[in-house]
Amino acid sequence: MTKYIQPILMLLILASYTTLINTPQDQIKVANHSTISKNYLLGKVSPSKDSKFSKIEKPYTLKSNIYMLNEAYLAYTKMYAAAAKEGLDLKIISAFRSFNHQKSIWEAKWTGARKVLGKDLSKAYQNAEARAKVILLFSSMPGTSRHHWGTDIDIYSLEDADFLQGKGKDIYTWLVQNAHTFGYCQVYTPKPETRTSGYEEEKWHWSYLPMAKEYLLEYQKHIKHKDIKGFKGDRVAEKINVIDNYVLGINPDCK
Numbered sequence: 002m003t004k005y006i007q008p009i010l011m012l013l014i015l016a017s018y019t020t021l022i023n024t025p026q027d028q029i030k031v032a033n034h035s036t037i038s039k040n041y042l043l044g045k046v047s048p049s050k051d052s053k054f055s056k057i058e059k060p061y062t063l064k065s066n067i068y069m070l071n072e073a074y075l076a077y078t079k080m081y082a083a084a085a086k087e088g089l090d091l092k093i094i095s096a097f098r099s100f101n102h103q104k105s106i107w108e109a110k111w112t113g114a115r116k117v118l119g120k121d122l123s124k125a126y127q128n129a130e131a132r133a134k135v136i137l138l139f140s141s142m143p144g145t146s147r148h149h150w151g152t153d154i155d156i157y158s159l160e161d162a163d164f165l166q167g168k169g170k171d172i173y174t175w176l177v178q179n180a181h182t183f184g185y186c187q188v189y190t191p192k193p194e195t196r197t198s199g200y201e202e203e204k205w206h207w208s209y210l211p212m213a214k215e216y217l218l219e220y221q222k223h224i225k226h227k228d229i230k231g232f233k234g235d236r237v238a239e240k241i242n243v244i245d246n247y248v249l250g251i252n253p254d255c256k
């Protein structure tokens with residue numbers, strides 16, 4: 002009998018070793034039983050080739066090639082229909098944005114190719130941390146945007162003034178009262194009343210919590226500052242603690 006023990010033991014060791022090397026290290030299971038990766042949380046994904054994403058159709062957007070997560074899209078279409086009954090048009094103007102897309106926005110501002118508040122930031126702010134903080138008034142650092150997840154959308158306009166009167170005001174008032182029943186939450190609420198850090202208030206940015214909550218938890222578990230790299234000024238990420246101050250600087254009701 003003992004002569005069988007050694008080969009059996011060898012087989013068991015081999016089997017467990019094979020399982021170990023065949024399991025990709027960054028596979029993360031989420032509640033809807035799909036699997037995501039660390040790269041996914043950083044926006045390094047092609048939504049047109051990924052079955053977790055839907056292309057947003059008319060009348061929900063006027064853009065031709067924008068995507069969001071299937072679950073978030075389904076909930077959004079129900080919200081759109083409910084608002085439409087009140088004569089309100091919740092058009093999506095931005096949804097999923099990739100790491101590379103965010104990188105092009107960030108670097109245009111970092112290098113001064115695109116002016117911010119009328120200034121070439123590369124000249125106005127020699128100090129990297131100060132320059133990053135000005136960009137962060139309006140744009141996320143690549144790898145830290147909730148738009149990377151496909152759970153978050155921008156509705157109607159990107160200008161605060163557009164929500165202070167007329168249709169925009171009606172849309173915002175309706176969203177504040179009703180979006181939660183469809184799973185949506187305004188993550189960037191007024192500061193400092195509701196949050197002490199993070200982006201300025203964004204009345205247009207709404208997040209589909211059933212998925213986004215989970216992605217935020219996984220982000221906290223798996224993403225470190227050293228993972229936020231591959232763009233100009235990436236060394237600043239850790240210095241300004243972009244994860245605690247921006248990724249987590251959201252409306253507590255959306256956590």
Ligand SMILES: [Zn+2]
Nearest residue numbers: 148154155206
């Ligand atoms: Zn947004």
